[in-house]
Amino acid sequence: MFNVDYAALEKGLELMGVGMLGIFTVLFILYLISIVLIKLFPGKERKDIV
């Protein structure tokens, strides 16, 4: 059942790190953009209540 392929696991760990880094990079950039947008468009009429 456990046919451990260490090379595949090493590759898996690498992909895990790169994958999470990729997700965080995208979301962090989105976060920075949101901050910039909030500063650029502060919104004069704030009628909507979240």
Add this chain to the structure above:
Amino acid sequence: MLEPLNKLITSAGLTNLSYKDIIMILIACLFLYLAIKKQYEPYLLLPIAFGMLLVNLPLTNLMVSATQDASGGLLYYLYQGTELGIYPPLIFLCLGSTIDFGPLIANPITLLLGGAAQVGIFIAFFGALAFGMTPEEASSIGIIGGADGPTAIYLTSQLAEHLLPIVALAAYSYMALVPIIQPPIIRALTTESERKIKMEQLRPVSKLEKILFPIVTTIFVVLLVPSSAPLIGMLMLGNLVKESNVVPKITETLQSSFMFIVTILLGITVGAKANGDILLTAETLKVVVLGLIAFAGGTAGGVLAGKVMCKLSNGKINPMIGAAGVSAVPMAARIVQKEGVKTDPSNYLLMHAMGPNVAGVIGSAVAAGVLMSFFGN
């Protein structure tokens, strides 16, 4: 006289039933019972179970592919929408028209909680590799941790089609089990004083911000991860349709009839892929176990990231909201609200948890895009 009778008997489904068909029919009936009587994700489980029932009745040829001489079965043609990755983005289009990104825009830092909760995907991915599965299969199993049915179906249909029915069933089953899976993990990883943290009321969000968000998100996310375009693009289009307020009839259609039409097509065709040869294998058990690990890992990842944010913000962020980062909109956010009220009846966390919750939808779509870029064609 006996020959036609013999022909009739041999061409009847009853005489062609195998033990695998019988087991699958029983499983389909069990799922129908769960959908109707227990109301576990009935909108999806009901058509999945019925699709499963139909294809496991012998000689129906519903999933037979077309040849030069003969046309294919009904479900074969409907299945093309799943196989070609059409239905899941359409579900995302409808989902986008129901989502309010306001809580996320009001507190954009929660985007990172939506990202942290995707760690479950990669934990299960790694676990699946350890079980000797291919990277494509491991990706499809891992994505269950995103707690996002359409994303799981989309990625699996593109990378490991043979796992589609079991991945879809596992993803929706765990989503239905959010109220059972998440609370113990949240309680185990947080202290009572952390659970009692009250968060400041969210600032109001202007209409302009809500309109700009889907446009800007589409541009930047798709520029960074182009393979996430079908999911992110459709999600943001649906949201823009809603927030722009210029096409209310389309918004109304997406939120109701169109969503149900696509859901039934997606459900019945996913169920139609579930035959005994695929489902009654040891792989199914692996998918179920790894799916649970993915889901639990995602919840734990979100809560732990919430704890880090709690420390960094000097106790202004309740770490429980990180658990909502696993998508499962809005159920995961409701669980956080319930846990908050349980610790302190005056602690309302629902809107705060909706931020990471909708961020989780973006996060899981990005995760799917990242995995597609690793292993897709």
